[in-house]
Amino acid sequence: xxxxxxxxxxxxxxxxxxxxxxxxxxxxxxxxxxxxxxxxxxxxxxxxxxxxxxxxxxxxxxxxxxxxxxxxxxxxxxxxxxxxxxxxxxxxxxxxxxxxxxxxxxxxxxxx
Amino acid sequence: xxxxxxxxxxxxxxxxxxxxxxxxxxxxxxxxxxxxxxxxxxxxxxxxxxxxxxxxxxxxxxxxxxxxxxxxxxxxxxxxxxxxxxxxxxxxxxxxxxxxxxxxxxxxxxxxx
Numbered sequence: 001x002x003x004x005x006x007x008x009x010x011x012x013x014x015x016x017x018x019x020x021x022x023x024x025x026x027x028x029x030x031x032x033x034x035x036x037x038x039x040x041x042x043x044x045x046x047x048x049x050x051x052x053x054x055x056x057x058x059x060x061x062x063x064x065x066x067x068x069x070x071x072x073x074x075x076x077x078x079x080x081x082x083x084x085x086x087x088x089x090x091x092x093x094x095x096x097x098x099x100x101x102x103x104x105x106x107x108x109x110x111x112x
Numbered sequence: 113x114x115x116x117x118x119x120x121x122x123x124x125x126x127x128x129x130x131x132x133x134x135x136x137x138x139x140x141x142x143x144x145x146x147x148x149x150x151x152x153x154x155x156x157x158x159x160x161x162x163x164x165x166x167x168x169x170x171x172x173x174x175x176x177x178x179x180x181x182x183x184x185x186x187x188x189x190x191x192x193x194x195x196x197x198x199x200x201x202x203x204x205x206x207x208x209x210x211x212x213x214x215x216x217x218x219x220x221x222x223x224x225x
Contacts, residue, residue: 030211042202042218043155045114050211088154097209098143099168102154 005103006089012109019076021106023089026070032091033100034063034074043088046074079110115139116217118203124223125193133188133220137205144186145214146178147202155202161186162209193224 007022025032031050035043047063049056049072055064062075076083086107090100115138125131137144143162147155157170161180175191184205190197200221206214 033214035216040200040221042114042116042118043204043216045213045215048213090155092210092214094210097162097168098145098160098204098206098212098214099157099170100145100147100155100204100214101157102147104152104154 006087006106008106009104010107010109012111013079014111015079015081017079017110019079019083019108019110021074021087021089021108023072023074023103024070025072025089025091025101027091027093029067029091030094032065032072032089034061034072035088035090037086037088037105039085046087076108079108081110081112083110084108114215114217116203116205116215118201118217118220120220121218122221122223124225127193127195127224129193129224130189130191131193131222133190133201133203133222135186135188135203135205135217137184137186137203138215141205141207141215142184143206143209144180144184145204145206146186146188147204148172148197149200149202149219151199158188167209190222195224198222198224 034046086105088105090102117136145160146158149155159169180186200219202219203217
């Protein structure tokens with residue numbers, strides 16, 4: 001089965017609300033990276049969090065990592081319609097170089 | 113703007129034909145990876161190149177092949193195209209073999225008819 005599995009598969013919220021997406025993985029990771037993808041476009045890098053880190057921030061984004069539970073979460077605060085996109089987490093492991101393993105992603109819809 | 117550029121952006125091929133997709137990595141990045149993303153799915157790892165050598169391959173048949181050039185740009189070649197090869201092909205680059213931020217290009221949409 002896929003590693004880097006996101007939950008929920010789809011999320012619909014109103015502008016101004018917070019959105020939380022979760023990600024689980026199965027192996028010991030080197031780092032975990034979160035990406036955004038607008039429909040039909042490439043992946044935009046959001047945040048990289050290393051296995052020895054527990055939390056990182058970037059603007060309205062906050063990523064947490066719990067290696068004991070093999071899970072990560074992405075929080076988008078004060079969401080905007082422009083945040084509507086698919087969000088993916090993907091991990092790398094030490095022995096596989098820069099190979100990313102993706103899940104199916106979370107489709108976020110922010111309604112104006 | 114990630115600095116990773118791919119060409120062409122869209123193309124249509126006939127089943128059985130061959131296709132070459134190209135990628136210019138971000139300046140200084142010596143690792144390039146290729147991914148296939150079918151509609152509604154997450155990207156699937158095809159292979160990666162580090163300093164011109166293939167260094168890791170996903171579950172794709174040998175008709176998927178690649179090259180990395182001395183300037184670290186890369187090509188993905190797919191022979192004997194099948195209808196299921198229709199997908200978005202994404203190139204990603206990073207500095208060093210492991211541990212760093214991985215940047216993606218906008219992708220090449222391939223339709224096989």
